[in-house]
Amino acid sequence: MWDAQFSKTAARAVLTADGRLEVASATSDIGTGTYTVMTLVAADTLGLAPEQITARLGDSDLPTAPVEGGSWAAASTGAAVQLACQSVAKRLLKAAEKMEDKPLHGAKSIDDLVFADGAMALKSDPSRRVAITEVMTAAGLDRIEVEETASPESAA
Numbered sequence: 001m002w003d004a005q006f007s008k009t010a011a012r013a014v015l016t017a018d019g020r021l022e023v024a025s026a027t028s029d030i031g032t033g034t035y036t037v038m039t040l041v042a043a044d045t046l047g048l049a050p051e052q053i054t055a056r057l058g059d060s061d062l063p064t065a066p067v068e069g070g071s072w073a074a075a076s077t078g079a080a081v082q083l084a085c086q087s088v089a090k091r092l093l094k095a096a097e098k099m100e101d102k103p104l105h106g107a108k109s110i111d112d113l114v115f116a117d118g119a120m121a122l123k124s125d126p127s128r129r130v131a132i133t134e135v136m137t138a139a140g141l142d143r144i145e146v147e148e149t150a151s152p153e154s155a156a
Helices: 034-046 072-097 132-138
Strands: 009-016 021-025 053-057 113-116 119-122 129-131 143-150
Touching: 009 034, 009 072, 009 132, 021 034, 021 072, 034 053, 034 072, 072 113, 072 119, 072 132, 072 143, 119 132, 129 132
Parallel strands: 021 053
Antiparallel strands: 009 021, 009 143, 113 119, 119 129
């Protein structure tokens, strides 16, 4: 088993009304797949197709991250991207609660939801679902932007 380090890392997630997502962090990719890790973690967390996601990295203007090496960029950046996308999901749930037909009524947290195929659905009744783009439109949101930081302490 390879020992992957975990270091304090920040990531930003920006979801736009057209259902596209950008995830960003200042780490780099030296060919170890950090772009792919960021994209797949975001896709899994928000139920979006990887083609709808853009990963940005390698710029010191982006949220702070460790250097690439020793497999810690994937673990650290992946965790920060997941936290950022979970924050986006929480904001989507709040926006959906304000929708007139209340398609997700009863969901108290994102743990009560399934994110798949660009939509949010109740775990208890998957037929009650709404597209993420519909939530954004109904709430009058052009974008949701959040930045989160993962650290060894937050992973415990």
